[in-house]
Amino acid sequence: MKNWYPKQLDLKVKLTNSDSINSSSSWGQIAYAIKYLIKEFNVKTSKAIEFGCEYGYSTSCMANYFDKVVAFDLFTGDKHAGLRENFKSTTESALSNFNNIELVQADCLNVELKKGEYDFAHVDIVHDYEPTFKAGSILLEADVKVVVFHDTLSFPEVYRAVNDLAKQYDCEIFNYPYSHGLGILIKK
Numbered sequence: 465m466k467n468w469y470p471k472q473l474d475l476k477v478k479l480t481n482s483d484s485i486n487s488s489s490s491w492g493q494i495a496y497a498i499k500y501l502i503k504e505f506n507v508k509t510s511k512a513i514e515f516g517c518e519y520g521y522s523t524s525c526m527a528n529y530f531d532k533v534v535a536f537d538l539f540t541g542d543k544h545a546g547l548r549e550n551f552k553s554t555t556e557s558a559l560s561n562f563n564n565i566e567l568v569q570a571d572c573l574n575v576e577l578k579k580g581e582y583d584f585a586h587v588d589i590v591h592d593y594e595p596t597f598k599a600g601s602i603l604l605e606a607d608v609k610v611v612v613f614h615d616t617l618s619f620p621e622v623y624r625a626v627n628d629l630a631k632q633y634d635c636e637i638f639n640y641p642y643s644h645g646l647g648i649l650i651k652k
């Protein structure tokens with residue numbers, strides 16, 4: 465995976481309305497790079513989808529640049545993020561400063577997407593090989609042009625799944641090497 469670096473950072477990005485969520489998400493400074501990722505890879509900005517929003521930090525970032533963001537989560541966590549009681553209302557409240565985000569409580573690995581509906585996708589679910597590969601397959605088969613995956617550097621299984629998806633779906637592949645790594649797949 466070749467490293468990708470943004471030429472500029474968007475330090476004015478609006479995030480959730482919770483300082484504790486904004487300072488604790490491991491997505492960290494990826495939030496400052498997304499504007500230029502969209503620009504450099506010519507991503508259309510109508511609709512984005514997210515698999516794994518948790519408390520909404522990455523979701524809030526995406527909502528700055530896309531007209532609409534649809535974010536899926538179980539809202540009960542997973543073995544890597546930690547299992548918890550339903551926390552959807554915490555996420556709703558943290559994102560109440562946005563009016564273009566739809567939160568969906570569902571297993572993202574069971575969703576059926578219409579081809580061409582989404583311009584961009586972010587995957588940040590349980591960091592095992594199979595679910596990551598399946599999530600990427602659902603999105604790439606639905607013709608999402610750019611799909612990004614968090615935790616390529618902290619979870620070797622995510623790194624491997626992203627590499628294998630690039631081969632299977634004939635994608636260009638890059639990695640943003642900060643805040644635990646963001647794999648970037650671009651459909652050729």
Ligand SMILES: C[S@@+](CC[C@H](N)C(=O)[O-])C[C@H]1O[C@@H](n2cnc3c(N)ncnc32)[C@H](O)[C@@H]1O
Nearest residue numbers: 489516518521522537538541571572588589590
């Ligand atoms: C690492 S957290 C996401 C962090 C978030 N993107 C952020 O910016 O801070 C992973 C989330 O994925 C969710 N998750 C795990 N497996 C899932 C699945 N199959 N479908 C939907 N959500 C899932 C968990 O509930 C958890 O909230």
